[in-house]
Amino acid sequence: MELISPTDLAKEKVLIVQDYVQFCMQAVANFFRKPLYFADMVQQSDTIGVGSLPIVLLTGFFTGAVLALQAANTLERFGSINLIGELVSTSMVRELGPVLTSLMVAGRNSSGMASELGSMVVTEQIDAMRALGTDPMKKLVTPRVAATVFMLFFLAIISDLVGLTGGLMVAKVLLNLDARQYWSNAWETLVFQDILMGLIKPVLFGFIIATIGCFYGMKTSGGTQGVGRATTQAMVASSVLILVFDFFVTRFLMAVLAYH
Amino acid sequence: MYAPTLPLDSAAVTTKEDSSPAILFENVVLSFPGNEVLRGVSFRLARGETKAIFGVAGSGKSLILKLAMGLIRPDSGRIIVLGQDVTQMREEDLFELRGKIGMVFQESALFDSLSVRENVAYRLMGVHSIYNEEIDHRVREALRFVELEKTLDLDPAELSGGMRRRVAIARALITQPELLLYDSPTGGLDPVTSNTIIELIVKRRDVNKTSALLVTHRLQDAFTMATHQFDPQINHLVALPPGQHCDVPMSFLILRDGKVIFDGDLHQLARTQDEYIKEYIS
Numbered sequence: 001m002e003l004i005s006p007t008d009l010a011k012e013k014v015l016i017v018q019d020y021v022q023f024c025m026q027a028v029a030n031f032f033r034k035p036l037y038f039a040d041m042v043q044q045s046d047t048i049g050v051g052s053l054p055i056v057l058l059t060g061f062f063t064g065a066v067l068a069l070q071a072a073n074t075l076e077r078f079g080s081i082n083l084i085g086e087l088v089s090t091s092m093v094r095e096l097g098p099v100l101t102s103l104m105v106a107g108r109n110s111s112g113m114a115s116e117l118g119s120m121v122v123t124e125q126i127d128a129m130r131a132l133g134t135d136p137m138k139k140l141v142t143p144r145v146a147a148t149v150f151m152l153f154f155l156a157i158i159s160d161l162v163g164l165t166g167g168l169m170v171a172k173v174l175l176n177l178d179a180r181q182y183w184s185n186a187w188e189t190l191v192f193q194d195i196l197m198g199l200i201k202p203v204l205f206g207f208i209i210a211t212i213g214c215f216y217g218m219k220t221s222g223g224t225q226g227v228g229r230a231t232t233q234a235m236v237a238s239s240v241l242i243l244v245f246d247f248f249v250t251r252f253l254m255a256v257l258a259y260h
Numbered sequence: 261m262y263a264p265t266l267p268l269d270s271a272a273v274t275t276k277e278d279s280s281p282a283i284l285f286e287n288v289v290l291s292f293p294g295n296e297v298l299r300g301v302s303f304r305l306a307r308g309e310t311k312a313i314f315g316v317a318g319s320g321k322s323l324i325l326k327l328a329m330g331l332i333r334p335d336s337g338r339i340i341v342l343g344q345d346v347t348q349m350r351e352e353d354l355f356e357l358r359g360k361i362g363m364v365f366q367e368s369a370l371f372d373s374l375s376v377r378e379n380v381a382y383r384l385m386g387v388h389s390i391y392n393e394e395i396d397h398r399v400r401e402a403l404r405f406v407e408l409e410k411t412l413d414l415d416p417a418e419l420s421g422g423m424r425r426r427v428a429i430a431r432a433l434i435t436q437p438e439l440l441l442y443d444s445p446t447g448g449l450d451p452v453t454s455n456t457i458i459e460l461i462v463k464r465r466d467v468n469k470t471s472a473l474l475v476t477h478r479l480q481d482a483f484t485m486a487t488h489q490f491d492p493q494i495n496h497l498v499a500l501p502p503g504q505h506c507d508v509p510m511s512f513l514i515l516r517d518g519k520v521i522f523d524g525d526l527h528q529l530a531r532t533q534d535e536y537i538k539e540y541i542s
Contacts, residue, residue: 119372127331128369132383132431133355 023141023215024207030135030142040143048109048144049151055104056155057162063096064088064163068170084177085185088167093190093198097160099246102205105152106238110213113144114234117217118227126218141218145210152206153199160198193257201249205242212238280343282307282439282471283328288337290323297323298334299518308509310465310472312482314540315515321475322366325441328473329363330354342438359383362432363441368424370416370431376403377412380431402430406460422453429460440464440472446481458484459497465509466490479541486510486526514540 004012071087117140120126129136164186171177216234220226283305290298297320305311313321326332327339330346339346344357370379380399384390403409406426416424425445432440442461446454458481464470466489476482486508488497500508512529514522514537522529522537532538 123367124365124369125371127326128363128365128371130331130351131329131358131361131363131365133358134382135351135355 019219020211020215023218024211026137027141027145027211027214030138031146033138035138037139037143040139041146044143044147045151048105048147049155052105052108052151052155053158055108056101056159059100059104060092060097060159060162061166063100063159064092064166064168065170066166067091067096067163068167069174072170072175081175081177082181083185084167084171084175085182086189088164089186089189090194092160092163092167093194095246095250097163098156098198098201098205099242101156101159102152102202102209102242103239105148105155105206106209106242107235109148110209110238111231111235113210113213114217114220115227115231117214118220118230121218121220122223122227136218141210141214144214145207148210149203149206152202152209156198156202193253196257197250197253200253201246204245204249208241208245209238212241280307281305281340282309282342283473284338284340285324285327286338286340288327288334288339290320290327290332290334297518298327300337301515301518301520302337303513303520303523305471305473306509307471308465308469309511310461310474310485310509311511311513312474312476312485313513313515314476314479314482317477319515320518321515322443325363325443325473325475328441329358329361359435360437361439361441362435362437364425364428364432364443364445366443366447368416368421368428370424370427372416374416375412376408376414376416376419376427379416379427380434382431383435398434399430402434403427405433405463406430407456422449422456425449425453425457426460429457433464436468438471440470442472442474442476444475444477446476446478454478454481455484459490461485462488462497463490467492482510482512483526486512 067088068084071084072081075081075083075087117126120129120140126136126140129139164183167186168179168182171182172179213234216230216237220230222229281304283303285301285303288298288301289296297318301320301324303311313324315321323332327334328341328346330341330349330351333347337347341357342360346354346357349357370376371382374382377396377399378385380402381395384395384398399412400409403412406429408423408426408430411419411423411427416427419427429442429445440461445457445461449457461472461474462485465472465485474482474485484497488499489508490496491498508526511525512522513520516536521534522532529537529541
């Protein structure tokens, strides 16, 4: 294995970040340039949004359920088991709904985009597209970014809802709590800042998922082995970036919204 | 290696010079980290002429086509294509120029997610002034040219390698381009399919007078093109007597170590004294 000097490694990483930032800027700028491939956006919304719905429903439901189960144990010690609705609600809406949904969508779609676009690169389909007078950034990247951002917003809302339902099932069936009280607590504890935070995150994470997937796909080199590498890198990078950005966005929004 | 007999007794013919070449390369240099691929490549392709580019694997033949198409940019030098300097043009401006150029890629590069019809019609689909009926007509016409009209509704995955290559040619021809770039159109194909494709390329050259750059490893294909003409009456290639080879607008370019070591017609190639070229074509 060839050793690389720390300086070269650092330069390489900085160059990748620079390329990624330029790539993102171009993807966003294309929203304001014609042609806009609306049909491709709808098709991608179907693939990314509707296609991801089963895993989002399953993840959301069982996350809410296990959250209720774990919280019940602790809350019972303090005689506050009735607060289970509040705990599940705030956890799901602020944090777990957007983050887990994003991680699921990243696993399914970021890697999917990287492998699809990477295969197109190594089989010269991207070059052919350019040769046929189409900008691959406009045709392939921008619709995927738009579709992921748009659909993840709604997927996160659905995940929140089924997560709360999962919590309700545990509260009602296993803990014998009153369903009406659970919903009442879950609803009343939510404030505007919770909802806003829960809706801003999926938009940002959707952008990360799509741009990372497309970036690694479009930069693929080295044949089929390169496609495999790009797929793995896209999956890992998007998942890590979601978790890192989650921390900073949470901190930022807490400060901006004067929210504790 | 098989090589057709070269007409050594024929008179040498100078390549026809056009004041406005289809392609002009001037001292083009292209390098990748640790590898200088093209080191000052210069040549011109006259209008209506077909030039076959030879060279060992990795000599930069395909890169010349991509440079001409503006898909990659050289480190230095000038590339004029249909009167425009592609090295100075922005990507957005290149799209218009590319509308006048058809390119057949090495592995066909058909879009997997689209049918044969959609692949061939790709260039026309975004044009608002062309109705579906017109698109359908032109797609059928292009597929008829490559004798694959029946594959209209198939997916690329259902086609053989030779059929994919012919569909790629149909896709390149749909807009009646002024310039065609063929990247190893017969590579990896059986002799019968290769001959069919060569016939299509010659047909395009002789019937439509389209300028073309052809990258190939198969010397016999280029020699066939230089010694035959397409006869529209019988819809077939006919061999020309040695004295008439000068009528064929066909030339050869050979690359070695990133430089052009030969650029001329069949007669000049046959009379070369360069040992490397002699060995290459023997």
